[in-house]
Amino acid sequence: MIRFLKATGYVLGLPVILLTAWWFGSANSTSPFWPPLSTIIETFPSTWTWDRIVGDVFPSLARLGIGFGLAVVVGIVLGTAIGLSPTLRALSEPVLEFFRAVPPPVLVPIIALFAGYTGWLGKIVTIALGCLWPILLNTVEGVRGLEPVLGDTAKSYHLSPWRRLVFVVLPGASPRIFTGARQSLSIGVILMVISELFGANRGLGAAIVQFQRSFAIPQMWTGVIVLGLIGVLLATLFKVVENRMLAWYVGQRQIERGA
Amino acid sequence: MSSSPATLAPPARSRATTRSRRSGRSRDLWLGVAGVFIVLAGAETLSRTGIVNPDFLPPVTAMYAALFEMLGEGWFWEALWLTVRGWALGLAAAMALGIVVGFVIGSIPFLRRFTNSTIEFLRPIPSVALIPLVILLFGTQPQSAFVLVVYAAFWQVLVQVLYGVADVDPVARDTAKSYQFGPLRVARSVIYPTALPYIMTAFRLGAAVALILEITAELVIGVDGLGRELGIAQSSGAVPETYALVIVIGLIGVAVNLLARFVERKALWWHPSVRSEHS
Numbered sequence: 001m002i003r004f005l006k007a008t009g010y011v012l013g014l015p016v017i018l019l020t021a022w023w024f025g026s027a028n029s030t031s032p033f034w035p036p037l038s039t040i041i042e043t044f045p046s047t048w049t050w051d052r053i054v055g056d057v058f059p060s061l062a063r064l065g066i067g068f069g070l071a072v073v074v075g076i077v078l079g080t081a082i083g084l085s086p087t088l089r090a091l092s093e094p095v096l097e098f099f100r101a102v103p104p105p106v107l108v109p110i111i112a113l114f115a116g117y118t119g120w121l122g123k124i125v126t127i128a129l130g131c132l133w134p135i136l137l138n139t140v141e142g143v144r145g146l147e148p149v150l151g152d153t154a155k156s157y158h159l160s161p162w163r164r165l166v167f168v169v170l171p172g173a174s175p176r177i178f179t180g181a182r183q184s185l186s187i188g189v190i191l192m193v194i195s196e197l198f199g200a201n202r203g204l205g206a207a208i209v210q211f212q213r214s215f216a217i218p219q220m221w222t223g224v225i226v227l228g229l230i231g232v233l234l235a236t237l238f239k240v241v242e243n244r245m246l247a248w249y250v251g252q253r254q255i256e257r258g259a
Numbered sequence: 260m261s262s263s264p265a266t267l268a269p270p271a272r273s274r275a276t277t278r279s280r281r282s283g284r285s286r287d288l289w290l291g292v293a294g295v296f297i298v299l300a301g302a303e304t305l306s307r308t309g310i311v312n313p314d315f316l317p318p319v320t321a322m323y324a325a326l327f328e329m330l331g332e333g334w335f336w337e338a339l340w341l342t343v344r345g346w347a348l349g350l351a352a353a354m355a356l357g358i359v360v361g362f363v364i365g366s367i368p369f370l371r372r373f374t375n376s377t378i379e380f381l382r383p384i385p386s387v388a389l390i391p392l393v394i395l396l397f398g399t400q401p402q403s404a405f406v407l408v409v410y411a412a413f414w415q416v417l418v419q420v421l422y423g424v425a426d427v428d429p430v431a432r433d434t435a436k437s438y439q440f441g442p443l444r445v446a447r448s449v450i451y452p453t454a455l456p457y458i459m460t461a462f463r464l465g466a467a468v469a470l471i472l473e474i475t476a477e478l479v480i481g482v483d484g485l486g487r488e489l490g491i492a493q494s495s496g497a498v499p500e501t502y503a504l505v506i507v508i509g510l511i512g513v514a515v516n517l518l519a520r521f522v523e524r525k526a527l528w529w530h531p532s533v534r535s536e537h538s
Contacts, residue, residue, distance in 0.1 A: 010372045010373055010375070010376070011375075011376045012376070013373055014373055014374055014376065014377045015376060015377055015380065018377065033392075033395050033396060087290065090286070090287035090290035090291055090294075091290045091291065091293060091294040091297075092294050093287075093291050093294070094291040094292070094294060094295050095294050095295055095298050097513060097516070098509055098510075098512075098513055099509075100512075100516075101467075101509055101510075101511075101512025101513040101515070101516050102505065102508065102509035102512055103470050103471040103474045103475070103508060103512060104471065105471065105474055105475045105478055105479070105486075106474060106478070106486075106489065106505050106508050106509070108478070109478075109489055109490060109492075109493035109501055109505075110493075110501065110502070110505060112493060113314075113315045113493070113498065113501070114315050186383065186385065187471075189385045189387075190385050190386070190387050190471070190475070193385065193387040193388070193390075194387060194475060194478075194479060197390075197479050205387070208388075208390075208391050209390070209391055211391070212391035212392075212394060212395060217395070220391050220392075220395075223388075223391070224388045224389070224391065224392065227384070227385060227387075227388040228384035228385075228388055231383040231384045231385045231388070232380055232383050232384065234383070235382075235383035
């Protein structure tokens, strides 16, 4: 029991202190930029009504989901192909190095040329292209770094190429694929917001900037908080999925470390 | 390749003889050059034949013509300098802050447990959430970009440094203690060498993130720099210039990656992860 209390104390201690400090530190604030925390909390329910959640938050998240999903599929398929063929890898490496190094927000003006920026298409393409490179490159590395013994064993057991792919290559590369997907997810959230700042739009990022432009500062703060919460939520969700799908790997590493 | 010490290094491949490896390497180089040319020629053809509307994708030669024209103009170098400066200052501040905070939190178990939940919560908050706030506070001044860059890069650095400090061999730490090393000396001769590979990983990750946020701030907020020029070029319909600026920004990204790898190699020449690549 005491141990449990101690653990909760460690988890909640600092956040409680920080929130208390924010609450009292801002209580008598008259600065328009730093409204009191109590005001921010009061405006929360009236700002984030169900209508706004359906109209702004869900579309943003849907675009993020579609873009990220596309990047995962394309990244794994291309990455496996490139990782398995040394020729293809040598051929594409400098090109991939360049595309990886391009900061993804730069894509926005280019995609705006092609697809315009008012609809969903341009935004989804932006998110998908930005998320693609970390997944692609990590898949290549994961496939390349496979234990050669595993591949040889699969070959000597006459596993068909398809089965080798499904039972040897992809599971072996999956830890790296997840590393890439985690990086991609945070880039995706950034792009989800940025893609809504161009043109007249609806969406979470567009809403926050709208508040800021109309000097609705407490509302803007609630938006910043919502965005932060979404970031935390997505990261937690990702961790749950990763722990479940990579349970074998985590266990294996623990054994290796313990030995 | 960039096998970072923080992740699992791929198992060593069976080595061929030196000679065939060398000829393999030059073959790879030529294939890489060929790959670049295939992409460039492909884009040129798509545009010249009109398969892709040349208004959207101008011929590659036109992009490079615009690029060379830009090289002769003052505003280009001014913008380039502002971008690189903003990136470097923000990254340096994030590194300094992350390393100091990481060493302090990491070496005191109480602080580590006490701050863990807060760090895990603050880290995934997307730095772009701060954009409206910095617009209000600083407008289009460079400080806007600085805040975003430092916030984004700081967490990358801090988390890596914390991993690094946690990786310190307890025997080495106890030995230092029994020789009565002071805290500064422990930090210098026990923690620092263990954490250095992680700090280098932090530098690599932080450098890339810092560039993303610097460009974002310029493009979205309008802080002076290449990103702002890119936005202006696009909205004024100067398509070849838009592509030329994207190429320049991409090359800065490549340079940043190469620099990070070079620093990593220089600082870690004694570390097994680097030495095994040369042996």
